[in-house]
Amino acid sequence: DADVTQTPRNRITKTGKRIMLECSQTKGHDRMYWYRQDPGLGLRLIYYSFDVKDINKGEISDGYSVSRQAQAKFSLSLESAIPNQTALYFCATSDLTSGSTDEQFFGPGTRLTVL
Amino acid sequence: AQSVTQLGSHVSVSEGALVLLRCNYSSSVPPYLFWYVQYPNQGLQLLLKYTSAATLVKGINGFEAEFKKSETSFHLTKPSAHMSDAAEYFCAVSDPNTGGFKTIFGAGTRLFVKA
Numbered sequence: 001d002a003d004v005t006q007t008p009r010n011r012i013t014k015t016g017k018r019i020m021l022e023c024s025q026t027k028g029h030d031r032m033y034w035y036r037q038d039p040g041l042g043l044r045l046i047y048y049s050f051d052v053k054d055i056n057k058g059e060i061s062d063g064y065s066v067s068r069q070a071q072a073k074f075s076l077s078l079e080s081a082i083p084n085q086t087a088l089y090f091c092a093t094s095d096l097t098s099g100s101t102d103e104q105f106f107g108p109g110t111r112l113t114v115l
Numbered sequence: 116a117q118s119v120t121q122l123g124s125h126v127s128v129s130e131g132a133l134v135l136l137r138c139n140y141s142s143s144v145p146p147y148l149f150w151y152v153q154y155p156n157q158g159l160q161l162l163l164k165y166t167s168a169a170t171l172v173k174g175i176n177g178f179e180a181e182f183k184k185s186e187t188s189f190h191l192t193k194p195s196a197h198m199s200d201a202a203e204y205f206c207a208v209s210d211p212n213t214g215g216f217k218t219i220f221g222a223g224t225r226l227f228v229k230a
Contacts, residue, residue, distance in 0.1 A: 004158070035220075040124060042205060043159075043220040090158055102147065102209055104218060106158030 003027045004107035006091050012113045019078040021110050023091030031096060032074040033104065034058075034066060037088040046089075049074055081114040088112075117142045117208050121221035129229045134178075134193040136224050138206030141187065148189045149207040149218070150180055159205060165189060166211075176200070201228045 004025045013019050023032065030051050035043040045058030047066040055066060063085060067075045078085055091107040122137040140146060147166050151159040163174025170182040176199075180191045189206060206221040 040222055042222040045217070092158075102218065103149065103161050103164060104159075106151075106160065108156070108158045 004091060004093055004105055006089075006107040006110050008110060009108065010111045012115065013081050014115050015082055017081050017114075019081050019112065021076045021089055021091075021112070023074045023076070023107055025072050025074075025091075025093045025105075025107075027093055027095070027105060028071075029093035029095040029105070030071065031094045032068065033092040033094070034064075034074070034076045035090045035092065036060070036085075037090060037109075043090065046076065078112075078114075081112075083114045086112060086114045117146065117210060117217075117219050119206050119208050119219050119221035121204075121206050121224050123224055124222065125225050125227065127227040127229060128196045130198055131195050134191070134196045134200065134226065136191040136204050136206075136226065138180075138189045138191065138221060139187055140189060140206070140208045142208055142210065144210055144212055147209045147211055148180075148182060149209070150174065150178070150189075150191050151205045151207060151220075153203045153205065153223075155202070162191070162204070196226075196228045198228050198230065201226055 007022045033048045034046040044060050049068045052068050065077045089110045092104040094102050094104045118141045120139045149164045150162040152162050153159045163172045165172050165182045173179045178193045203223045203225045205223050207218050209218040
């Protein structure tokens with residue numbers, strides 16, 4: 001079974017719609033991240049969370065919001081989707097226990113298309 | 116501030132040939148360095164990581180990378196390419212002093228393997 005799961009895997013929506021992408025993990029990690037991947041740009045951090053009560057903006061948070069419902073769940077919302085938010089979205093987790101090097105564990109991604 | 120530069124967005128090799136994917140980084144402190152691989156329709160998975168121990172790091176699937184401080188490089192190599200190595204590869208850097216919450220990813224290099 002996958003340790004980090006994302007739903008949906010693919011989504012096509014229209015401009016102005018509100019969209020939620022969900023991420024669940026069974027790794028028991030405290031830290032969770034949302035990235036978007038665009039061709040030629042690599043991965044860019046949208047939001048990250050160190051625990052349920054800690055949410056932080058990343059490099060490109062405008063137009064996005066997040067919710068950490070539990071240690072295992074971290075959702076990303078697009079309040080009013082626009083075409084340039086068409087991208088591949090990844091959720092990731094990491095664990096910073098003693099000796100950890102912040103290796104990140106990624107979900108399979110959600111391909112979002114905004115028409 | 117940290118940054119990562121991957122030289123070459125696309126690299127093509129013949130099966131059995133040497134694979135060399137280049138990564139240069141910028142960091143004001145001794146960094147952690149990572150190589151991740153992304154197979155089609157999958158999330159990223161860790162190939163190998165450098166965390167200030169041995170400068171030559173061996174990873175999965177026969178890949179290795181050498182940390183060269185004087186050159187600020189962390190190039191990924193594999194002596195003999197296999198068709199299954201075709202994927203996109205990402206170099207990443209993080210600052211251990213920040214708790215690793217901000218990992219910077221390179222733009223990625225897509226590896227093609229010709230039969």
